[in-house]
Amino acid sequence: MQTFISKEKTVKEAIRLGLQSLNLSLNQVQIEVIQPESKGVLGMGAKDAIVKLSYELNEQPNAPNPIVVNVAKDNQVEREDMALDQFLSYIESSDQALDDDRLDTEEIDTNDFYDHASLKGKAWIKDSTLHVKDSEKHTPSIHLTDGVHAKKDGKRIDKRVLFVSEKELITFDLEETFEKTEWSVKVINQDLAVELAIKPGVKHTRQLKDTAPSHQVKIESTEKVELHQTVTAVEIKQQLADLSVQYGIFEEVIHEALNTFEGGTFIIAEGKAATDGKDGWLEKMVATDVLDLSKENDDLAAVDYRERKKLPTVEKGQIIAIIHDPIEGKPGVNVHGKEVAPRLAKQLHVKTQKGTLLLEDRIIANENGRPYIEQRGQYVKTKVLPQMVHNGDVDLGSGNIEFRGDIEIKGEVKEGMKIQSGGHVEIHQTVNGATIHAQKSIRINGSVNASDVSAGSHVDVEMQHLLESIYQKSERMYIMLKQIFKSKEFKTSSYKDTSVTSLILLLKEKRFGNLPKEIEKFNQLVEQEQAVLIDEEWLKLVEQLKHVFFKIPQVDISLVTFQQMIENMKSLIELSAIQNDQDVELMLKNALNSRLICAGDVTVTGRSCINTYIEADGFVEVKGILRGGHVFAGAGCNINEVGGRLGAKTIVRVPEDQKIRLGKVLEGTVIKIGDMQHIFEQSEMGVYARLNAEGDLQLH
Structure with a gap:
């Protein structure tokens, strides 16, 4: 007898493949189940089925079975003349199996047969x-x-x-x-x-x-x-x-x-990349920023808010800054072997204005006052702002005060009076029914009653918008003029000798009809603000605009002069785009029925802030009680107590990315963070309001 071992996942499959490989029918072989299939436990220890097919030597099969295992001598069961379905039923009911150590499916050499x-x-x-x-x-x-x-x-x-x-x-x-x-x-x-x-x-x-x-x-x-x-x-x-x-x-x-x-x-x-040089730079020799003592002291409780900020000053003849020349870079070489030129180091352009002068590479104070340095890119302006000290009250006797520099008022500001400053304002006593405006910080050591106080506006917003519009139209007009003068049609026409001024007036009338009205409005605003404008260039630009667009009789100007005027506009736009210093602050003791606007922080140091509108781009802090009114704090707020006991509506609002901290909140107070609003139906303590990651308002 010849034997043939077949292995597959099931007994049925092992027999089928064995018969197929030997090309024999079921009644031509004897079948022995050496190992039934086993699924194992949780997929572990699973075993394929192994069967042995025995057949007579004279019946030569055409092909062997592809899967072979060893032959076991035990558990041999011969079932002659058994139909396939009967045999499979027998296999399924059989519990015969081999021990693991009696069969090696990888190596055949252990067969005792x-x-x-x-x-x-x-x-x-x-x-x-x-x-x-x-x-x-x-x-x-x-x-x-x-x-x-x-x-x-x-x-x-x-x-x-x-x-x-x-x-x-x-x-x-x-x-x-x-x-x-x-x-x-x-x-x-x-x-x-x-x-x-x-x-x-x-x-x-x-x-x-x-x-x-x-x-x-x-x-x-x-x-x-x-x-x-x-x-x-x-x-x-x-x-x-x-x-x-x-x-x-x-x-x-x-x-x-x-x-x-x-x-x-x-x-x-x-x-090899080129080594860039260093642009010319300005080395400051004196402090020009306002010193904030609260930032130098970790213990804020120990800070005297009346003496919190110190204004820098210089004396005549003092060196304000030193100008350093640019340092040239070193050339490189690209992968093609060609030289790569370094970026051209830029010279520093310094313009000294009132109170300063340039001696070789040094900027010297020519007056006593507060040093002022403004830099945008490689353009620097310097000046010394005067300081005005008014020893008494601001009333009908003194008149309104308008001053380009810093103002210090020793007394009160009476009803109906107005103070405008191009710098800082400090008022030692109370402000009643007055208007206070400063381009820098305002500090009021007394209370503010029924007054309008604003700090930090750099240049009138309408003035800026008008200047940008005039600049854009003048730029387009300059491009048109260049195209006209370069065109062959113009050079060969009867108009070829027309002056630049005549063409400007013609374009102003035919192509830029609104330009004259915008220039007139701009000039009026500049003249109204001139008392507090730090930069004299505003007034110079007004004279240039009048000279170019409204001069009677006409005075011819060159295309270069027109271009220079446009460059002056651009320079003023860039300078006015410099926002207020982060140090700008409005600080006062108490407020009643007033309007407080600030480009920086607002701090109320006293006991109360009643029925007052506060709008701050920075942080708002009220150390006492806030009753009634509306507060918007662009950088968040911290208020000790908020709300009206007699039903006075109080609203506190911040942007969606900021937070509100309230020590005590009375019933009826409204807080808004972004588009989310909450009205307190009862008094609460220790509120910390903000939006969570899902945009929901959280209060604690």
Whole structure:
């Protein structure tokens, strides 16, 4: 009898494949279940089914079974003339199984059915070569897996399963594939570097796995991946030459890129960047910013808010600043071998105004007062602002006070009076029914009653908008003028001798009808504000606009003069765009029925703030009680007690990204954070309001 072992996931499948491989029917074989299938526990310890098919030697099958295990001598059950469905029923009801130590599905040499010392009837793979030992009882067979093809005596075999013998020459063809190298070279970073992007070429080869001697052998292969670049360093260097790259080539990086499995991008050439110089700069020799003592002291309780801020001052002849010349940079070289010029270091342009003068590289104070330095890019303006001290009250006897510099009022500001300052304002006593406006900070040591106080506005907003509109229209007019003078039609026309001024007036009438009204309104606003405008250029621009657009009789100007006026507009727009210093603050003791506006912080240091409107771009702090009124705090707020006991409506509002801290909140108080609102229906303590990540209002 010949035997054949078949292994599959189920007994049914093992029998079917065995019969198919032997090309026999069920009644031509005897079946023994060596091992029923087992699912194991939670997928662990699962076993395939193993069956043994026995058949007479004279009935030679055409092909062996591809899956082979050892033959067990125990539990042999022969069921002759049993139909397949009957046999499967028998298997399903059988509880016969082998112990794990009696079956080795990987190695066949432990079979007691055969002589342990003999390799007869077995085949195996060693060093990618098939070895076979013939036997009278058993014909070895092999099963070819994917990627493996066999030749028998030099002829290709299409079958995946075949019997083998010592007399036959069985060789194997293993699949071999290639992936071509993908690569590109490009110049980047403004010709200062060359980048090689490479996806490596690889060779996929297979080699046979060694197997132990067995009656039936599965011929499996393993894949081996080798680097197989289809580009060479010579080709990459030729590409560099085609791109005119000749400087800073890294040959070792090219070698590295060609010998890496990962691929990626590599910098294979690099130029030398130019070393930029240093622009001219201003070295300040005196303090120009207001000193805030609260920022120097961690213990805010110890700060005397009446003495919180100190204004810097200089004396005549004192050095305010030193001007340093620019330092030139060093040239570089790009990957094409060409010089790369460094960025041109810019000179510092300094304009000294009232109270300052320039001596060689030094800016000197020519008056006593507060130093003022304003810088935008490489343009610097310096001046010394005078300081005005008014020893009495501001009333009908003194008149309104308008001053370009800082103002200090020793007394009170009476009803109906007005103070305007281009700098800081300090008032030692009470403000009643007055209007106070300063471009810098305001400090009021007394109370503010029924008054309008604003701090930090740099230039009138309407004035800025008008100037921007006039500048844009004048710029367009200048471009038109250049096109007119360059055109052949104009040069050959009867108008070729027309003056620039005449063309400006013509364009003003035909193309820019609203421009004259805007200029007139702008000039009026500047003249109204001139007492507190720090920069004299505003008044100079007014004279230029009158001279160009309204001068009677006309005075011819050049195109260069018109361009210079436009440049002056641009300079003033840039200067007015400089927002108020972060140090701008409005600080007062108490407030009643007043309006307080500030581009920075607002601080009420006393006991009460009653029925007052507060609008601050910065932080609002009320150390006492806030009753009635409306507060908007752009940077959040901290209020000790808020709300009206007699029903006075109090609203506290901040942007959506800010927070509200309230020590005590009375019933009826309204708080708003962004679009979210909350009305307190009862008094609460210790409220910390903000929006969470989902945009919901949280109070604690």
